[in-house]
Amino acid sequence: MKKNNSGKIIQITRRSALKGMATTAGVAAVSLAAPGIIRRASAADPIKVGVISPLTGAWTVYGKAHSAGFELAVDEINAAGGVLGRKFEIILGDSKTEPRIVVEQANRLIRQERVDFLAGTFSSAERNAAGPVVTSANKILLYPTFYEGQEKEYYPGVCNKNMFMFGPEPTQQVWPHLEYMMNKFGKKFFMIGSDYAWPRVTNQVTKRRLLELGGEVVGEVYIPFNTPQYESVLRDIRASGANIIFHTLTGSDTVNFRLQYTAAGMKKDFVLWTVDDEEVVTSGLGPDVSAGDYVSFDYFMSIENPNNTAFLKRFRAKFGKDALMNTVGVAMYNAAHMAAMAIEKTGEVSTDALREGLKDIEFENGPQGKVRMRGLDHQMVLPSYLMRVRKGWTGVNDMFEEIQSFPSVEPLDARCQLPL
């Protein structure tokens, strides 16, 4: 039963009025006495979070870890009694991996479901689509994916005061490992990526540091989505004399390219460094195709620290022992917990309070270790790992072998009007 413990009328809509009537049929007399149904978030009402995940479509493979990370955190928050005495409630929206659908879902979640804030979207294209919606509705979006970093020209998809970035960007994911890779394998890079914002900007940022270090880009190609055959690209790579293939293909194109690259017998002649292929995609590649390749991220299931051990135990208890987690799922996990902490800290559920609360908040229990949200540019301070895929791996536990790591990497300041 809803209690109207405050006389203030916040907002009345036809929808909420109808909903109110339905749920408070038992106290119709009270309702009739009031001039309208008074919608007021009372202490017992849940805090509603709209989660937008790629549950169907091209990036379904990532969708499971994506939403699972958030669900696990919400379970933990609610088991501990919620925030300000209120529980978190997830309302899930399927992005179908399409920016157009993201806009529809974000609008639905905000206007119909009346969520308090949003979390999710997966690709940069999806996030960019959500940008204008959260700006005009003035809602916070917690964005989990490793991405290209914030450049002013892509506002409102980035550099947006309503967005918080929980995943790493290239100055954290790539820059720390460039020197090692160049010293070990050589200075010539061939860049291959999918044809959209993330690979292009990631390469642009990577190049800046690469050239400073005396490296060279001997080839740069972008592949349209869903390209089945790679002969001509493989020929270009062979002819380029590259030492390192820097790889930002996504989704099934990753798998298609690497199967054909391996079948062409090129693995022995080049080193491949990918910044896209976490546990899920590497599982899809299989041991023969992925062995010896380099991967860098803020999180891997196999990193060893007490936080991660405890996290994976809870994760497997809820989702089964074979379920896969990855950098994006962990970012969603951190996002939920840090939002809860921010609400606890400010004692209020509103966009402004959440924004202020999230600034410079630290989370001790991140699966990758202690993490911090920078207030200046809404960018996470995260660890950075460079891993090599083991030969003949059998599962996520022995898939990656640590080459080097940095416990806490500050990103370059976002190229925005700062502070956000």
Added chain:
Amino acid sequence: MSTALSVVVDATLITLILALAAFGLAIIYGLVGVINMGHGAMLTLGAYLTWAATTAGLPFVISIFLAAAGVAVIGLLLEHIVIRSFYDRPFDTLLLTWGFFLVSTEVIKIVFGTDLRNVANPVPGAFDLGGIQIPAYRTMIAGCSLLLIAGSALVFFYTALGIKIRALIQNREMASLLGLDVSRMYKLVFVTGSFMAGLAGALISPMLSVDPYIGNIFLVRSFFVVIIGGIGHLLGGTLIGSFLIGGSETLFALFSGQVFAQTAVFAVAIVVLRFRPHGVLRSG
């Protein structure tokens, strides 16, 4: 010199593999006129069944035939339950087969899940030809593609069965008046097309990521192949269409980026259709 040779090799491989992927559609769309939007789903099913069979421990060669047979059975059911009542309404078959694609994709997701899977490459490695490396498995399936198309053409042009099918395409009423069992022939052609699509999906599976949408990356390309080559031209049409849609891309890619090359290919396809609206091999 070695660049020229490798371009020729690449173009040949791409052409033949695309021809393999498009061949099932060339049969179903080209011969009985069903606009099979479920072609991609048939490729996908072939790939998943191969994955299931190899994972169960069966040898690769047996797995691909089981997979193709499985897709043929699914094609038979689809034809018998739905398609056979719609041969004279091609536009409706477009919607029906699209429905088949939607249902089959969801069923695949339910049965196999959405994780990426892979089929181990049965013939790994590459061989050396005049200084260029050629992947062994791709060469093998390019060869299979050529054999399948040539074999089908033989059946089509030199057997009694082929004559019946050609009679059917030329004039359905007349063929049936002359005692041809039309509905059985249609069924046979549809099932053969399904079998070829399943076989193509099976053969291609070690080269691609096995996911619920694997077949669809070939769907649009396959339609272009059939339309550009000329509907009903099984042998030459499929090969010429595949070269224009697939092989020529590697030539464009010599002078430009991949994105431009793929765009250029489809632009050329449209220009070709403007001047040969019934395909390269059909005038008028």
